[in-house]
Every structure is written in C-alpha cells, then in structure tokens.
Amino acid sequence: MERHKTALVLAPALVLVAAAAGCAGQAPLTDAEKLARVEEMVEEVERRFPEVEAVTVEEVGRLLESGGVVLVDARAEREREISWIPGSITSEEFERDPDRYAELTVVAYCTIGHRSSEYAKRQNEDGRRVLNLRxxxxxxxxxxAPLVGPDGPTNRLHVYGKTWxxxxxxxETIW
Incomplete structure (x- = not known):
C-alpha cells in the first residue's frame, strides 16, 4: 500500500517534467505564429496607452513616400547600434530641436511599441504631437520593410529580450 501512495504522489510531478521536456523540444514558431503573438502584445500596449495615437506600417509607408514624416527611434543606444529604420533619428536628436520637425508627422518606434508609447505620451504631455508606430x-x-545598420541594409535586429x-x-535577432 505504501508503494502505491508514493507512485500517486510522484505521478503529477512526472507529468509536469514530461510536459516541460516536450515544450523544450517544440519546433520554433512559424512567422505567422510570431505575427499573431506580436498582435497580442500590441493589443496589450494599446490597452496600457489608450491616449497615444498609433499609426500602422502602411500609413507610415505613405507618409514616407510624401516626405511628411520623421521617425524617432526610442530605443537604447545598444539596440540602435544593431539596426534602425532608414532615415530615422534618435530620440535625443529629436529633443535637441523638436521645432525643426513641427511641420512633419512625428512617429516614435521601439521593438513592440511599449517604450515608444511611453515616449509619445511624454512628448504629447509636453505639447508635441508624437504618434506611435503600431x-x-x-x-x-x-x-x-527594410532595416539598415552601420554597414547598410541588414537583416539583424535587436529585439530587447527573449520575450520579444x-x-x-x-x-538574425540579438538581445
């Protein structure tokens, strides 16, 4: 009887170990699965920052074609050293002379939109209209859409951390 009690106590633990081992051996996410996860994360960002107006990649593309936008990279320097959106400027560059961009639509970006939403919110509170790249x-x-790095076009991207x-x-992702 004692032997059966031990087996019953250990059974749930063995199930958890087996499940964890199965997860570790899972195939990598497909691009479609990654995009679905991105969308879930974006929806969470939008819930956290309902006051920040967002624009889509497609809308930014149209603004880029007309020359009516400045993109502001709200990421840390170590992330920006890997790659950035062509033609974008750093948040520091923007803040040195925000009046220079007064006639343009200002759109901030980061990895997923959380930090750039925080940035846009602060700028909006200071009287500057800054949107977030959704x-x-x-x-x-x-x-x-393309990225560039120190040596020109690149497929390298700093994604902040494993979650992203x-x-x-x-x-090629780096964090």
Missing part, C-alpha cells in the same frame, strides 16, 4: 520594429519587419524574439525567420 507594433514598432516587429510589425515593420513582418511587413517586409518574434521577428520573421529571415532576421
């Missing part, structure tokens, strides 16, 4: 770099890359390692398969 889904930021992860949406940008899933849309097939959701770039399309063709990208």
């Amino acid at each position: 889904g930021s770099l992860l949406s940008w890359t899933h849309a097939g 390692d959701l770039a399309p398969e063709r990208y």
